[in-house]
Amino acid sequence: MKQRLTAAALLTALLSSCAMKNPDVISYQDPEPLAGQRSGKAAEFTLTAQKSRLDLAGQSVEALTYNGTFPGPLLTLKAGEDVRITLKNNLSEPTNLHLHGLPLSPEVDDPFVVVPPGGSHTYAFQVPEEVHGTFWYHTHTHGASAAQLFSGLAGPLLVEAAKPNNPIEHMETHTVVFKDLPGAQHADDGVLMNGRENTLLVNGLVSPTLKTENSWVQLRLINASNARYLRLKLDDGLLQVVARDGIDLPGMERAQELLLTPGERADVLVSLQDHQNLKLQNLPYDRGVHSMGSHSGHTESKTAVVLTLQGPQKPGASVPRVETAPPPFLQLQGNEKVRKVILQETMQPVKFFINGRSFDMNRVDFHVSEGSTEIWELQNTTEMDHPFHLHTFPMQLIRIGGKEVPPVWKDTVNIPKNSTVTVAVHFKGFTGKTVFHCHIAEHEEAGMMGLLQVHPSGTALPASLEPIEPTVGPGEDAQHGH
Ligand SMILES: [Cu+2]
Incomplete structure (x- = not known):
């Protein structure tokens, strides 16, 4: 009996060491948190845009990063605090920062700011008291946005509620950034039309496995890709959506699948039974892609597992209490x-x-x-x-x-x-x-x-431009275009 136990223990140890060494299993990692300096209601952070050589998807790639990580580090702000984010530009080209989704003055979140190579710019603002949720930050550099974004200049941004009333604020939470593997892609007509795409990465990893500690987890999903549409579905179970684009839904919505376009976010709750494996899949979605030049369609034609969730060894728990509080909806008068x-x-x-x-x-x-x-x-x-x-x-x-x-x-x-x-x-x-x-x-x-x-209200309003037919500049028409 004793011998058999020992043999069984040995076998178990052997099997688990095999599992650990299994090169097919890639352990999920959350984005690295960005360390800031806090005192009272003030918080300061530094993001350095730089060229970095990284090992991603088994390749050595040259990326543009914030602070050397792909995706950029996790920036967590608190509602109501006074924030200073200094962007240092160590690139050889101009860049800037957009705080996507945060309701800030356009004088602060100004897409026309240009931070020259070697320069820096501080974005100073108070996080609005009522804001909490999932956002992201990325380059918005006119003339270089697409190439810089594809190269890696994007990262997750969370805002913690001033008063965390919603019980899910205390749940096990993971921030999941979807972004393509950076790589050189010359912007020919096909890329202009369809957008850059490459191997899909989840927090910089290919189809990782997340072992959860709890039977309910919250995933903050961020589509930080240039052009890729995600159509997400669990292989067994529903996505329970509680927020879209950093704003609470009126209640929890059970979704068979979730379309997440570039720029969109969704906060979802996932239930895992005892030791259950759940696969988050990306299904084919036809966003209408043109076949031009050397680039034929980028549209995903088959289902791919983007993230595997492995539940803890404990029985499933009941549905968590969710108390969402969206800002009131507009009461339209019909004369807008x-x-x-x-x-x-x-x-x-x-x-x-x-x-x-x-x-x-x-x-x-x-x-x-x-x-x-x-x-x-x-x-x-x-x-x-x-x-x-x-x-x-x-x-x-x-x-x-x-x-x-x-x-x-x-x-x-x-x-x-x-x-x-x-x-x-x-x-x-x-x-x-x-x-x-x-x-x-x-x-x-x-x-x-x-x-x-x-x-400002009460001041005379200049006339807006009315829609016209598309016009192309001289020398740009079909005859002269190529
Ligand atoms: Cu478009």
Whole structure:
């Protein structure tokens, strides 16, 4: 008996050591936390943009990083605190920072800031008291956004609630950043049209396995990729969605699957029974990809496991108590200004437009009054989906393709091909110039961005530009384009 036990113990030890050495199992890791300095209500952080050589997906790759990590380090802020984030630029090109989704003055979160090589810039602001949730930070450098973002200049940003009333704030939580393996991709017409894609990484790892300590965990999902759409599904069980784009949903929503476009976030709860293995899969999604030049379709054609969750050795627990508290939804009066925002493209040359114009930072497209509410009809006239992102002000979803949908606050909204999505925006709290754009970084770069100026209420409002047919510059038409 004794001998048999010893043999069994040996076998167990042998098996577990094999499992540990199994090269197929990659252990999940959360993004590295960014150490800051805190005293009282003040918090200071430094992000250094730099060129780094990293081992990712079994390859040695040259990336652009914040503080040498891919993705960038986890920046955790607290609601109400006074924050100073200093961006140091150790790159050989200009860069800057956008705090995606945080409701901040465009004078602080200013996409037109240019930090020259060797320079630095401090973003100083108070985190609004009512904010808590999942955000991210990334480069927004006009003319270099797409290449810099693809090279790695992005990281997760969490805001902890001032008063953590929601029990899930105390749950086991993991921050999951989806981002493609960096690599050189020349921006030819195919890349401009379809966006850069490569091997999908989860916190810099290929399909890792997360052993959870608890039978319920919260995953803060961030799509930080340039162009990749994620259609996420658990192989066995439902995703319980509690927040989208850093804003609470009215309650927990059980979802069979979850579409996460570039820029979008979702906080989901996952239940794991005793020692259960759950696979988070990325399903095929046809966002409408053009086959051009040397690049044929990037659209995923098969299901891939992006993350394996392994539950603890304890019985499953009951559904956790969730007390979400979304900001109140707008009560629309029916007399709000309706604005058309038309997304367009031309194939030769590959260019993208909003209301017939490619982005010009010296041109204001829309003028609005601070405090006003508008209805934006986001009309996609192209054969591909575009994720529409508005800085500074959240959008309240109203209709998708003419169909009324339950209200939800979003900062990035997918506009399906040949479809219209209607949102309401309340321009409250900030004045100044801000931007809206497609969050496929290559489309933003190729013109699909516009400028919005919010004027103090009561001041005369200049006329906004009306939609026109797309115009291409001289020498850029189909005959001269190539
Ligand atoms: Cu787009």
